[in-house]
Amino acid sequence: MTSVRRFSTGQPQSGSNASAGRGRAGANDADLANLRKLADAGVTGFSVKKINPNAQLSAPQIAAGVFGVGLFGWGITVAVIIFICAFHYVFVTVADTREWYVVNGAATWAQAEIERTLSSAIAARQAARGAFCRDLIQMPSDTAGFERAMMPHLLNKQSALREVSFTFSDRLSVLSVSRSRANDGRWESVLQSNAQDCYLLGLTGCADIPRVRIGWYLEGAGMQGDSLTWANDTDTPCSSPYNSSAIEAMQWEDEPALMERALDDDGYVDKAAEGIMAWFPSHSLLFRTGFYFNQDDPGAYKIDVVGRATVELGELSGDRLKDIALGEGGRIFLCSSSGAVLSSQKPQDIIKIQPPVGILSLKKAWELKYPFASQLQQAFPGAGKPPTELRLPDAMAAVIPLRVPFDHFAVLVIAPEQGAFRNDLLFVISIIGFIISTTPFI
Numbered sequence: 001m002t003s004v005r006r007f008s009t010g011q012p013q014s015g016s017n018a019s020a021g022r023g024r025a026g027a028n029d030a031d032l033a034n035l036r037k038l039a040d041a042g043v044t045g046f047s048v049k050k051i052n053p054n055a056q057l058s059a060p061q062i063a064a065g066v067f068g069v070g071l072f073g074w075g076i077t078v079a080v081i082i083f084i085c086a087f088h089y090v091f092v093t094v095a096d097t098r099e100w101y102v103v104n105g106a107a108t109w110a111q112a113e114i115e116r117t118l119s120s121a122i123a124a125r126q127a128a129r130g131a132f133c134r135d136l137i138q139m140p141s142d143t144a145g146f147e148r149a150m151m152p153h154l155l156n157k158q159s160a161l162r163e164v165s166f167t168f169s170d171r172l173s174v175l176s177v178s179r180s181r182a183n184d185g186r187w188e189s190v191l192q193s194n195a196q197d198c199y200l201l202g203l204t205g206c207a208d209i210p211r212v213r214i215g216w217y218l219e220g221a222g223m224q225g226d227s228l229t230w231a232n233d234t235d236t237p238c239s240s241p242y243n244s245s246a247i248e249a250m251q252w253e254d255e256p257a258l259m260e261r262a263l264d265d266d267g268y269v270d271k272a273a274e275g276i277m278a279w280f281p282s283h284s285l286l287f288r289t290g291f292y293f294n295q296d297d298p299g300a301y302k303i304d305v306v307g308r309a310t311v312e313l314g315e316l317s318g319d320r321l322k323d324i325a326l327g328e329g330g331r332i333f334l335c336s337s338s339g340a341v342l343s344s345q346k347p348q349d350i351i352k353i354q355p356p357v358g359i360l361s362l363k364k365a366w367e368l369k370y371p372f373a374s375q376l377q378q379a380f381p382g383a384g385k386p387p388t389e390l391r392l393p394d395a396m397a398a399v400i401p402l403r404v405p406f407d408h409f410a411v412l413v414i415a416p417e418q419g420a421f422r423n424d425l426l427f428v429i430s431i432i433g434f435i436i437s438t439t440p441f442i
Helices: 015-040 059-133 143-154 215-221 266-273 373-379 424-441
Strands: 161-168 174-181 187-193 249-252 257-262 277-290 304-312 331-336 341-343 351-354 359-362 388-392 395-401 409-415
Touching (some): 059 143, 059 161, 059 277, 059 304, 059 388, 059 395, 059 409, 059 424, 143 174, 215 277, 257 359, 277 341, 373 388
Antiparallel strands (some): 161 174, 161 304, 257 277, 331 409, 388 395, 395 409
16 A cells, blocks of 8 residues: 655645645645555555755755865866866877977987088188198199198098089189098098199099189189178188288088999998999088288289089988987988988988989979978078978978078978877876766766
């Protein structure tokens, strides 16, 4: 049997209150009728209790309510904070870390390595002008003086300098100082000239160069002076009043070149013995200076000298500029200001063969096999371009020009992967944070 208990206030009601009471009583009667129907249907265990609408919450109830609301708000706040932290690490922090390392880590390190290689040309120029200032080289025919001044830089095992050539304002001849491997495997000096007395330099002393005004002399003779070209107060003409024959100047040639020479590195002794030739990217520094000149001597005359120091850049390829911190697909390239690729970890990134006759030439940065390579062209309008950073959905690329006097070159760093810059533990915790913070609201 269903036990039904009916409660009332026990107070008489009158007026509108009585009418309301009768309405509630009618409602209660209807409820009792429904309960009886359920009881007749065999449903038992019901107990009906009338709630007093005028009852007030006790202090424990109020405290429990406040605690529940606070706990719910705390849960919402924690969930939002966890979601924001996880989102920021996965989608912002990792990308920012990659960008910072590309610009301030990999690019800075590569710049130091590249400048160390290119500085051999600057050192050759400083040695030449120092020898002229101190009258250590007295005239264009002083081939021994040129050899003494240049060979310490050419014979240095770590030097990328391969050749220094000189031509003069008073004659058409060219004097070249270079190096080659001797029979014992050591470096030896090689002097060559196209002058009429070149046979005095030995069996290989005569160079197959036409005796005409060579093109790079005209380019070097037309260079602006240092005060206009370089912001370098220490690189002024010689302080002696007897050396005023030329306005000092230097600049890198506009375009790099491919240098053909026999393999002579230690790792290719056998192939070098077979006379195998190889092509190496190279770049040349033009500089203008002059001989010691006594302006008080009526018989003295000025002789301007234009030099050309050629640096081989092949040693910067391979593992020399490899940075494993960039990830498996990361690459560091040396490029000229025109965008020509001069070094890479892979040879196929540097050389291309142009059909139909198979002409070898250097690739441009925007010809590299990357989906975004075409966007790199805007970063190479010429020397002096400010750093350019490309943050793409699937990669990070940065073009960072070198400082003066190497600003004719730029470092291109490409980091296509974010995994190399991600802490695996923090990444897993962030994913768990995503799940925990969003599950209650799903």
